[in-house]
Amino acid sequence: RKEVEQDPGPFNVPEGATVAFNCTYSNSASQSFFWYRQDCRKEPKLLMSVYSSGNEDGRFTAQLNRASQYISLLIRDSKLSDSATYLCVVTSGYNNNDMRFGAGTRLTVKP
Amino acid sequence: NAGVTQTPKFQVLKTGQSMTLQCAQDMNHNSMYWYRQDPGMGLRLIYYSASEGTTDKGEVPNGYNVSRLNKREFSLRLESAAPSQTSVYFCASTSLHEQYFGPGTRLTVT
Numbered sequence A: 001r002k003e004v005e006q007d008p009g010p011f012n013v014p015e016g017a018t019v020a021f022n023c024t025y026s027n028s029a030s031q032s033f034f035w036y037r038q039d040c041r042k043e044p045k046l047l048m049s050v051y052s053s054g055n056e057d058g059r060f061t062a063q064l065n066r067a068s069q070y071i072s073l074l075i076r077d078s079k080l081s082d083s084a085t086y087l088c089v090v091t092s093g094y095n096n097n098d099m100r101f102g103a104g105t106r107l108t109v110k111p
Numbered sequence B: 001n002a003g004v005t006q007t008p009k010f011q012v013l014k015t016g017q018s019m020t021l022q023c024a025q026d027m028n029h030n031s032m033y034w035y036r037q038d039p040g041m042g043l044r045l046i047y048y049s050a051s052e053g054t055t056d057k058g059e060v061p062n063g064y065n066v067s068r069l070n071k072r073e074f075s076l077r078l079e080s081a082a083p084s085q086t087s088v089y090f091c092a093s094t095s096l097h098e099q100y101f102g103p104g105t106r107l108t109v110t
Helices: none
Strands: A004-006 A011-014 A019-025 A032-038 A045-050 A055-057 A060-065 A070-075 A084-092 A098-101 A105-110 B004-007 B010-013 B019-025 B031-038 B042-049 B065-068 B074-078 B087-095 B098-101 B105-109
Touching: A004 A084, A011 A019, A019 A084, A019 A105, A032 A060, A032 A070, A045 A055, A045 A060, A045 B098, A070 A084, A098 B042, B004 B087, B010 B019, B019 B031, B019 B087, B031 B074, B042 B065, B042 B074, B074 B087
Parallel strands: A011 A105, B010 B105
Antiparallel strands: A004 A019, A019 A070, A032 A045, A032 A084, A055 A060, A060 A070, A084 A098, A084 A105, B004 B019, B019 B074, B031 B042, B031 B087, B065 B074, B087 B098, B087 B105
């Protein structure tokens, strides 16, 4: 079983739609949680951190459920520019050096 | 300020050849990492260096060696390349919890 699991998609949605991704992790000692975005053939870039209280950044909302060991990302009012692969990242270990990445969920937003 | 740079961008090797992937960061970060990314697998940590002079194995270290030459540079060496090492390799450095990635090296081993 992978440590971090995501639905690979693809999710194909029209502009303006709301779309949600989930990610589950197996290590209950995990400490920090993130969503990264990766465009085709590019490097990953941090989208947002995920806190237990939930956090919002514009059209993006992230939630963490430690009891069930999953994190989620909600994108409202999807834009064409949101098309990318979204990577779930979970850290553990000394100084959070052990970062585990999910395989990613691909999103395509269509006009 | 270039961030994280990697060379080369592309490389084709024959089985058994050796090569070194170079990585440098100009953000004065202590921690640096090497990952490989394969289809359907996500990024997997090969080695990391928490500070200058230290290196530690990650999830998939076999077949690789690393050198943390100084605070800026962290290189990855393949001593005897194998087709299973065909992948995209990313170097990263960390500030607090954010990882900054280089543009990647696409390596093909035939």
